[in-house]
Amino acid sequence: MKKKLFSVMLAAAMAASLLVGCGSGAPASSGGGNGKVGVAMPTKDLQRWNQDGANMEKQLKAAGYDVDLQYASNDIATQVSQIENMISSGAKVLVIASIDGDSLGTVLAQAKEAGIKVIAYDRLIMNSDAVSYYATFDNYMVGTKQGEYIKQQLDLDNAAGPFNLEIFTGDPGDNNARFFYGGAIDVLKPYIDNGKLVVKSGQVDFDNVATANWSTENAQSRMDAIISANYADGTKLDAVLCSNDSTALGVTNSLEANYTGDWPIITGQDCDIANVKNMIAGKQSMSIFKDTRDLAAKTVEMVDAIMKGTEAPVNDTSTYDNGTGVIPSYLCEPVFADVNNYKTLLIDSGYYTEDQLK
Ligand code: BGC
Numbered sequence: 001m002k003k004k005l006f007s008v009m010l011a012a013a014m015a016a017s018l019l020v021g022c023g024s025g026a027p028a029s030s031g032g033g034n035g036k037v038g039v040a041m042p043t044k045d046l047q048r049w050n051q052d053g054a055n056m057e058k059q060l061k062a063a064g065y066d067v068d069l070q071y072a073s074n075d076i077a078t079q080v081s082q083i084e085n086m087i088s089s090g091a092k093v094l095v096i097a098s099i100d101g102d103s104l105g106t107v108l109a110q111a112k113e114a115g116i117k118v119i120a121y122d123r124l125i126m127n128s129d130a131v132s133y134y135a136t137f138d139n140y141m142v143g144t145k146q147g148e149y150i151k152q153q154l155d156l157d158n159a160a161g162p163f164n165l166e167i168f169t170g171d172p173g174d175n176n177a178r179f180f181y182g183g184a185i186d187v188l189k190p191y192i193d194n195g196k197l198v199v200k201s202g203q204v205d206f207d208n209v210a211t212a213n214w215s216t217e218n219a220q221s222r223m224d225a226i227i228s229a230n231y232a233d234g235t236k237l238d239a240v241l242c243s244n245d246s247t248a249l250g251v252t253n254s255l256e257a258n259y260t261g262d263w264p265i266i267t268g269q270d271c272d273i274a275n276v277k278n279m280i281a282g283k284q285s286m287s288i289f290k291d292t293r294d295l296a297a298k299t300v301e302m303v304d305a306i307m308k309g310t311e312a313p314v315n316d317t318s319t320y321d322n323g324t325g326v327i328p329s330y331l332c333e334p335v336f337a338d339v340n341n342y343k344t345l346l347i348d349s350g351y352y353t354e355d356q357l358k
Contacts, residue, residue, distance in 0.1 A: 034063070034066075035307060036086075036091045037060050037065045037092065037095060038068045038094045039053060039068065039069045039094075040070050040072065040082055040094065041070065041071045042072060042074055042079070042097050043071060043073055043099075044071045045074065046214070046246055047272045047274075048270045048272060048290075048292060052097065052121070052122070055292050055293050055295075055296035056069065056095065056121075056296045056300070057069050058296075059297060060300055060303065063300050068086055068089065070086075072099060074099055076103045079098070080106075080107045083107045084107055087107075091116060092116060092307065093116065093117050093307065094116055094117070095119045095299055095303065096119070096125060097121040098120070098174075099173070100171075101123055101174060101175045101322075102126045103173075104128060105127055108131070109128070109130060112129070117306045119131075119132060119135060120134040120322075122135070122136050122176070124136070124327065125322060126322045127322060128322065129325070132328075133306075134320050134322075135295060135298050135330050136176075136320075137331060137332045137333070139176045139179035139180055140179045141183060142179070142269055142290075143180040143184035143243070144184065145288060145334065145336055146180070146183070146241060146243070146288070147185070149265075149267060149336070150165070150239045151187055151188065153239070153285070154197075154239060159196075161197070164198050164231075165192075165241065166199060166200075166201055166203070166239075166240045166241070166251075167184075167199065167204060167240075168211055168240065168243065168247040168248075168251060170210065170244060171214050172212075177214075177243060180243040181243060185204075201229065201230055211247050211250075215246065215250070216253070219248075220253050221250075221254075223250060223251045223254035223255065223258075231261065234260070237259065237264045238265065239267075240264050240265070240267070242266060243269060244269040245269060245287060246270075248266050249272075251266060252283050252284060266285050268288070269287055269290070269334075270289075271288070271289045271290075271346060271351075272287075279337075279339050279342060280339060280342070286337060286338045287338070288335065289337040289346065289351075290334050290335075291349070295332050298330050298332060301313055313330055314328040315329070315331060316330070342357075
């Protein structure tokens, strides 16, 4: 059932053509007192969520809302109880980046009962009809950009190969992970099938390449095992597809400790500070920049529309079915980042200071 749903979603993702980017349309301040918005974030451990939370809080306050911002240390029970508190303390809208997309059905039924609207933030909340909108980046496009990068760098259509590839994706409870993996594997699978790409570990299917909690340590220990079984004899590893920066960091740490051959291509996502530093040092090849300021601005527009009883801005009404129907979505555009353009993207735009990347 899940597999079928996933392939329907992927087909829809490929067909989706409504993407128009993600403008920064934060509403002007209305001076406070517009009601309370609960913002539930998964964890402070990963840098991007700190940025998401801070941007949401700042922009919601500027638009006149009270904000209850909570982080749940990647613990599902903690996130559920934080949402229960938001409901009982009078939040009018909930903005939720779920830890496990399938675990919020019961608490969100309570929200619906209380007339509270829910926006799924970045990650889709599955199997709940309480979700009104979904604000995210084009997750399938993230994977496509990573796969295309490997394809171009190895010149897979012309070079003789074969090239050795290993694959690391994200948490199975995060619906996004399947889109990232799906986008990349759709580009790379033909070359795995015709033998130009060889995955020596044999680990290709989603379940075999998933990383619980997106954890750097889990990715690192899986890479340790892959190197010792397949690359310790000097066999060259040409590329590692990593769906995001936390997994890329684990892979990089493992390679630094255990691998002596030529450095492989390594992909990533988020432009976390540690990973941008690795890009500058030549240890990570690319990342995907998802400007969380733009995602926050779009989400605040959605909150505003809900509060005013108007329609929220969406640009995709076909891709993201959460099991209860398609959730109207706004997909921001993910941007390719590497050592050549990071200054413009990250420093000139004020996302990071130059000092943060030293
Ligand atoms: C987000 C990624 C992030 C990952 C791990 C995903 O849902 O879209 O940006 O790297 O979670 O936190």
